[in-house]
Amino acid sequence: MKMMQNLRPFRWNDLRLRNKLMILYFAAVFIPVMLTNTFFYTITAGNVRTEKVQDLRQSLERNKDNFRKMLEGVISFSSVIYNDGVLYSALDRTYASESEVIAAYGEVLNNSINRFVPLNKQFYNAYLFTDNDSLIHSGLLQFIDLQTKQEGWYQATTDQARSRKWLLYTNTPTATCRQTGATAASLAASEETGAGAGSAECGAPYLSVIRELDFYKAYSSYHKILRVDILPHYLENTLFDHSFPGEIYLLNPQGDVIYSSEAEPPAFIHEEAQRGKTIIASAFEGVDYLKGWEMVGIYPNEVVNQSLLDSRKFIIYLTCANLLFPSIIILLIARSLNLRLGMLLGGIKRVKNQRFEMLKAKPASDEIGQLTEEFNRMTQQINGLIQDVYVAELDRRQAQFNALLSQINPHYLFNTLDAIRMNCVIKGEEETASVIKLLGRGFRRSLSWGEDMIPLQEEMAFVTDYLDIQHFRFGHRLSYQLDIDEEVLELPLPKMSILPLVENACIHGIEYSEQPGSITVSAKLHSTRVVIRVSDNGIGMEEEKLRHWLARLEQSGVQHQQGKHVGLKNVYDRLKWHFGSEFSFSLDSRYGEGTTIELQMPAAFAKDEFIGERRIVDVENVDR
Structure with missing residues (x-):
């Protein structure tokens, strides 16, 4: 209770000028500048990050367009084969001898397929599957046997529930690898590139465009299927971009990684965000045959944050500039006020101790300068008044001393006059004695001091x-x-x-x-x-x-x-x-x-x- 009574209420006038200036600096400069620049940086960083993510998304969209165009080229090739009536006739014919097969192969089959394949032999391989056992099954011609019917791509092709005439199928590494051979041109391409079709198929997942050749109903004696295998390196050349700042993955509707820019893709791609990375996923919207497909870009946060560094540096420099110049100005003003007021306060305290000294300050026209000038003038006047009072006091004391001294000499004069008056009385000169008495009394009255x-x-x-x-x-x-x-x-x-x-x-x-x-x-x-x-x-x-x-x-x-x-x-x-x-x-x-x-x-x-x-x-x- 006693402590509470000793507490004084807060008053601004109780603060020293230096503390008031510090409060003014922090309240009017430092805190507003920091808050403003922090808010500005937050808004700017958000905008820059959004713009950077938008740039990354556009880069991902370009890769999506490249992949879609590649597929459209392969589908266009399959459409040409799909509408080739001569090829239908050759495949639906029952041959009696091998010479007839070789002749048909040289005149029809080879020209139908190889007129496209040589131009793109480094991109994809084309195969014709049929259950016509009169044909020689080798190279681009493959027989639909029991093993083929058990493969996933064949079952997906013959699925009656599918809505399209053609199928985009994903061959995973777990699928049964078998060397099916290739056309002459395909084999030549495999020799030149150092990898055969079968090795490419078994080494990594790859895509295939498959469609049944059933356009011409007149040629339906045998089951005919066209399968175009897109080589993995073709897909890699299509999607790989040296300027792409992150990792890129192509996912099929089942979530399998069809293409990865990394040698070992992560098991759970969407969990990479928990490891300090930014994920941008973009689905193939508006493309019916790519429904469910998705292209994902994974970028380290440094890639996104790198664009914030310049903005951060600019904000830091701007903050320093906003703080430095006002700080210097306020420091100079505060120093001027504090020093001069301190000097003035010291002078007032010296006056309190009866030391009337003038302040040695440079002339100034502001209020403190005028106050200092008036203080010096007042001190000078007080010194003059003190000197005058001192001299007057000395004169007064001297006058008192002279008055006291003057009172000593008249005693001798008064005694002498009394002696003369008594002598006149003795001699009978009453009138002279009376005048001397009046004179002595007058002297005594006129010289009475105080x-x-x-x-x-x-x-x-x-x-x-x-x-x-x-x-x-x-x-x-x-x-x-x-x-x-x-x-x-x-x-x-x-x-x-x-x-x-x-x-x-x-x-x-x-x-x-x-x-x-x-x-x-x-x-x-x-x-x-x-x-x-x-x-x-x-x-x-x-x-x-x-x-x-x-x-x-x-x-x-x-x-x-x-x-x-x-x-x-x-x-x-x-x-x-x-x-x-x-x-x-x-x-x-x-x-x-x-x-x-x-x-x-x-x-x-x-x-x-x-x-x-x-x-x-x-x-x-x-x-x-």
Whole structure:
């Protein structure tokens, strides 16, 4: 159960890219190509095998035609003899002496038979069988005795059940062999060929065309039979074909092998298929006298399969080509994807370990190339930002160090001012002692580090101390008036936001005026906004100078925060940064009449958070 819980469901996104590409290759290329070519080979092999078997069958049909034509020639010869009336008359005549027989033999019998036999003496032998005992039975004339009547061919010829006038008979090797002799021409042929008729008959099965000579009913005194024996070598010459790729057998209706291209024909021909051979059997259809006869061709499977080798080689080459080219292309694409994605993944892992190194890859326009380019750009930007942050942090720490260092020197200044103030008190110079006290308090407030935001009430304390010091300086030439609503006393604003404006009014407005000067500072709550005004009746500014200052306030950059009147620009930038678009600033000045600066900012502020921050600041500002 626990094992089943630990099993995660299969998700494609969990596979590595290499495995996905392998699956894609096998599913989209290898398996379809193999299946397609296997199917194609199966169909092609079947067609080629069928075509090859058809070719073999046609070759077998040609042998069948040759055998049929040979038989037709022999049957045609027997038909000529069958219709020879002169021969009928000579055979049906009873002779009184041997001289008459010899004369009839020389004039009729010899001419009737031998006019055909010499032309075909190497093919077949012809015999006339009769029960006319007045004839001399030798050579082509044979007597129908008791032994002849017991032979199979004679019994088959006299069978009343046969439908044809002639008979195609098979003489098997088990038949009784007897030397019957031959005609003179036949004997000569036997001597020339080195084999007599009898030896040919007894050595192998042979065919005979037999027919009774009963065409002329007027010559029916004696029984007359014509037998034409087809010599085995004639049948072999007819059926033997050097180009035939297998074994060929001629079977009679009883299944006996009449002709075989092999020296020892198999006992069971149709069982040769079980020994890895192909058998094609073709019957003599449409030929009445060959009904039941069959010609069989036996071919080794190599003969049939040999024609498949070329097709098999072609399929193999085609399969290799179909696999090779897509495999090479997919391999190159997969290698490009895998290497570049692996390099990109390695770069991301180095970024994870805070090693912001750019990837060294050739430029590419595809998605991975664009991703690599963006990664290098991001890495470069991060390096730049880190460098900027590092420098800024160094500057911040240096500023903190300088601030801490600056807090050390004022302690010496504060102690010195206290010593002078005490000396003035001892000497009775109360006014000077009071000014020194105000100056020391102002220094202490301005140099307190970490206190950025202060309430308006504290800022006004700065202003009051500064105006008291300036009143000590100018005497009756300077007077000031503060008009602050109680609702805005806790308004937080950046430290030193109003004092620089009052300072500019004293230095640039009142100091150069010959008449007594007056400075008014007011802070009023109008609905949701606080309006702070600092006005004086000093010398003011000309219109061109006023436009210059208004344009300068809208500009940014460190170069615009240097030189004269830097306090006004500093106040504007800090309030703009803090309050954003909700802050507004206006400057109105008339030459010889004075200057008025108006600040507007939102009245809403987080009082509780500000009080908490003040407590932290108060703890940090404890004098050491």
